[in-house]
Amino acid sequence: MKKMIECNQETRKKACACTYDCSRRSKYCECLENHLSKNQLPGCAFAKISKEAEKSYNRDFEYFAKLVLNN
Numbered sequence: 136m137k138k139m140i141e142c143n144q145e146t147r148k149k150a151c152a153c154t155y156d157c158s159r160r161s162k163y164c165e166c167l168e169n170h171l172s173k174n175q176l177p178g179c180a181f182a183k184i185s186k187e188a189e190k191s192y193n194r195d196f197e198y199f200a201k202l203v204l205n206n
């Protein structure tokens with residue numbers, strides 16, 4: 136049987152690249168579910184490309200695709 140990996144939310148909180156004040160911070164399952172349900176990606180995906188893009192709080196797939204294509 137495969138061992139479950141423990142989700143350490145305190146560690147994740149420090150690693151989270153999202154700057155929005157949000158109750159889902161460090162709760163990656165909830166964060167991802169929330170954004171995917173709205174055809175969006177979490178802030179950390181945008182932060183990988185640019186800190187300014189992350190701070191725009193535009194999380195739409197289309198915006199992410201434009202950022203990727205322009206890099």
Ligand code: SF4
Nearest residue numbers: 153155157166177178
């Ligand atoms: S990416 Fe979205 S859901 Fe996740 S912590 Fe930031 S604002 Fe909250």
